[in-house]
Structures are given as C-alpha cells and as structure tokens.
Amino acid sequence: MSVYAAYSHIANNLGAPPFLPLNRDHVGDVPLVNLTGGVPAADILPYESYSQAVGRVLGNPATAFSSVSYVSPFGIQELREQVAHWRGVPVENVLVTNGAMNGIFLAAQTLIDPGDTVLVESPTFPFALNIFRRAGARLESIALHAGGIDLDELEQRLREGRRYKLFYTIPDFQNLPGP
Numbered sequence: 001m002s003v004y005a006a007y008s009h010i011a012n013n014l015g016a017p018p019f020l021p022l023n024r025d026h027v028g029d030v031p032l033v034n035l036t037g038g039v040p041a042a043d044i045l046p047y048e049s050y051s052q053a054v055g056r057v058l059g060n061p062a063t064a065f066s067s068v069s070y071v072s073p074f075g076i077q078e079l080r081e082q083v084a085h086w087r088g089v090p091v092e093n094v095l096v097t098n099g100a101m102n103g104i105f106l107a108a109q110t111l112i113d114p115g116d117t118v119l120v121e122s123p124t125f126p127f128a129l130n131i132f133r134r135a136g137a138r139l140e141s142i143a144l145h146a147g148g149i150d151l152d153e154l155e156q157r158l159r160e161g162r163r164y165k166l167f168y169t170i171p172d173f174q175n176l177p178g179p
C-alpha cells in the first residue's frame, strides 16, 4: 500500500508550490533574479556578532540552560516585552513565533474553516498558499500593481457579492510586480 493512502485528503491534493529552487539562478541561458525567498548575500551577515551573542548566552550559567530549554508558548517574556515596547502594543498581544511561516500557519489555523475563501496578492509568497490550502481554504488572487493591489477590482468583486474570510497581504518588501 502506498504511504499516500494514509495521508489526509487535503495533504494528497496539495500539489507542489510553484517555486524555483533557491539556488537556481538560470533557466537555460536566461539569468534569473530569484524572488522566491528573501535570501541575503552570504557576505553581509554579521557572523562575528552572532557568534559573540551565542557565546555570551551559553557562557553564562544564569542564561545557558534556559536558552536551550522550554519557555512559555507565547515566547521569552523579556523578548515579548521588548517587541511590545518597540511596536507600542500591550505585551499580551505579542506572540513570538519561529518565523513568518509559523505566524502564517497559526493565523490560518485560527481563522480559516474548510471552504472559506482567502484572497491573496498576485504575485505572492508561494509557500503561504499551501498553508491556506491545508486549512481547507479556496484561494483567489488579485493583481498587484506598483502601489498595491487593484482596489477597483476588489471593490467590483465585493459589489458582486464575493466574500473573503482573509486577505493575505505582504505590506512591505513585496516582490516587484513587473511592468
């Protein structure tokens, strides 16, 4: 029996996200700027500072164990407080995640019921699409122009009676929409 027979209906129908491997910089002879993920140039990361920070935490008995042990599921309290201060929001509103994908996953689990429609920009971050599909969402896209999504088009759709449970938007550092 194929292992896929044990997979859920949703998992079996996910398909692969439409992305290029991050290390691919050509299609045939055509050079690419791969915008699938935000990967920085290898030589601009502050390795020395990372190393010192890790060394400081692991080298201090007061912080070593707690840094590699369980913390509150909401995140390290001091970090939550710093983020709350930085963003000007109550600390109860801050949940530390393992990155944006983890945050998108939690939002999808919390907000989407099977059959709900999620509106996404086109182009969008492809890995978010399977998270929404896995929650049972239908996806609809809306064109992105230089200043954001086509609001006239959105208004038209809403007037026609279409409804969305969630709009997934990338508010800054979005990929270039092209000409």
Ligand SMILES: Cc1ncc(COP(=O)(O)O)c(C=O)c1O
Pocket (backbone or CB within 6 Å): 036, 037, 038, 039, 098, 099, 100, 101, 102, 125, 170
């Ligand atoms: C728009 C967008 N969202 C989420 C992610 C993934 O972020 P993380 O690695 O923090 O999960 C990326 C990565 O490139 C991204 O471009």
